[in-house]
Amino acid sequence: MSDISTQLIHHPYKPPAGFDAVNPAVQKSSTVIFPTVAALRQRDWKHKTGYTYGLHGTPTTFTLEERIATLEGGQFCTLVPSGLAALALVDMALLRAGDEVLIPDNAYGPNKTFAQHELAGWGVSFRYYDPMQPADLAAKLSGKTRLVWLEAPGSITLEFPDLPALVAVVQAHRDVHPQGIVTALDNTWGAGIAFNAFALGADISVQALTKYPSGGADVLMGSVVTRDEALHHLVHFCHMRVGYGVAGNDAELVLRGLGSMTLRYAAQDSATRTLAAWLQQQPQIEAVLHPALAGSPGHATWQRDCTAAACLLSIVFKAGYPQAQVDRFCDSLQLFRLGYSWAGPMSLCVPYDVPAIRTTPWPFQGGLVRFSIGLEAVADLQADLANALAAMQYS
Template sequence: MTQPSTELIHHPYTPPEGFGAPQPAVHKASTVYFKDVAAMRARDWRSKAGYTYGLHGTPTSFLLEERLATLEGGTQCLLVPSGLAAIALVGFALLKRGDEVLIPDNAYGPNKALATGELANFGITHRLYDAMDPQDLAAKLSERTKLVWLEAPGSVTMEFPDLPALVAACKARGVVTALDNTWGAGLAFGPFADAGVDISVHALTKYPSGGGDVLMGSVVTRDEALHLKLKLSHMRMGWGVGANDVEAVLRSLPSLPLRYAAHDRAARELARWFEDREEIVQVLHPALEDSPGHAHWGALCGEQGLAAGLFSVVFDARFGTEAVDRFCDSLHLFKLGYSWGGPVSLVVPYDIGLMRDPAVSRWPHKGTLVRFSVGLEDVNDLRADLAQALERVHAVEG
């Protein structure tokens, strides 16, 4: 007779099929069973036709990959533990000793740090280019250039580049293009259909998660050979994501368009409010006419298109670091914190002079920049919070 300890593990009951519900089931597994040796030997981990090991995918992770590929207009998707891991996967999969990668000077800082750290240690060089000058990119492309990173808009400073022109310069030289599409989220524009890139990486930590509680990234492609190259590297590095995190993103995806539009509306309203404040010398938001690259945003996203929930302001230089820090510390609803795309509004002050290479792209302002991520609070409450904090700036003016 089988003992209870064995029967608890090998119980014969299997729930009937046909259960349907709004949320998909969560499948957690490292080990995956095969019915016989022949099936084990025949199964190919590179295909979604079956399952081989939890690290290579479960019904839950396959479902999220397929939905994200559709969202961005691609055909294949890989999941990794963070947005930065997605950037790293692309670099490690496509570059080798002696190769060069070009990165926009206004790119996400950790992307540049990866290039100066790990990639340099592997004998891979990098150069920065001015994202707002396609000719600068074209002039820096060489036989050694195997990958060009793109970002729209630029990190923190929000300049919107002429993406199709940058991509065209790369295609003319046969260079692979990878776009950090976290801001666009697959909604503002199509990375493949509209911009023409080869790879789209996405920090699912931001808008797809929407809760500020998940770290995950994705790499989406259209080209099968390119996808396989990325997937082989993905397997060799052992990158996987937790089933509960996948569940959280799957649960949030249906509301993504609604949340994105709400973030967008509130951010535009607050950005335009800042335009009338005498403490501010420039508001950086792609949908504003005076923001760098506004015409490029309009051409790609449409003049009535989407523009996410981020914007930055530059304080007049008469307000020093102490005053701007006082402003940030005086905010109640806007919390000091990195990241964006969640329900809570966030604020971060930056010294752009430390983040840009003056030999590549000139930053015209001397005042301190503050970036806002607008959450889902009432916009009138957020405006009142900003107004009261601005009053504190004048207490330390000069």
């Protein structure tokens, strides 16, 4: 090797083994090198016993998968580039033309639009059910149903369903279903902390690791966790075929966030409950939606099944305030910034037109605003809300 370019690529030095640190090393690779042809042919990535190609895992991604599986109380984890990718992966792995999927009417919007466009185009039918009425789910299950999505609480409106009751409905139908039915839970809100998805009966638990596990509002990632190896293989082999992969540096950010996750969850939970109770006293507001508040839809179920609540709350203004005033309220906020996502350090808000995004009846006439409570001082956030409530009177 006389040429420096060759020497730099094939340099013989290898650092000594045994380096250990608080944070795992970051391994970034597409190509994995094999010592022999026999090793290349025999290497198995399916059970995390070896490495074959970057898409199939690195020491960094294997480490993150194992920790997310532990967080969720599961056994097997597959990482994907976003929370939405995790939802889509489950659909693609389990559904075929002629199958049907049932989705909560208050589910995360992109889960619904993926069914409306991609799944429908592939010959998979879908229907929405009222997650607060297990009887409605029971009435809509059919011989074509292959997958039932669950979400707790509902996106935007934060109703907390009776997950064991919904799972029991599916189980009763599954016993006579020729192919069986899988239940998959969007557990981003619970995050493996508020409740255990598998203890409540879910077959699959999906998270947007973008939210609480990351915590920094600077990385996109998702996970699919199961306890059943055969179900995991359906998901994991589909993951291989569609070419989903996550970057080593992104996995590093999520691994770093996991260490403070329970502390951040508890702090944001406490701050959110404080602000929710204060908002209930404000004369402009018709309702405050938060599972830990008495009177919020599904509160008794949350109280029975959960040990914590996340950073989300929604408020509904009284019907006398037109949308222009609601928008003025949002624009007047200084610490709460307008932006999607949640569970990061900065507080956020977004106004929503609820009747436009659901089919089940919505009992309120006023505008809704959803908040994500960040890590700012609660007194500062309360003062910001108070100032914005005052400002909306003058629109």
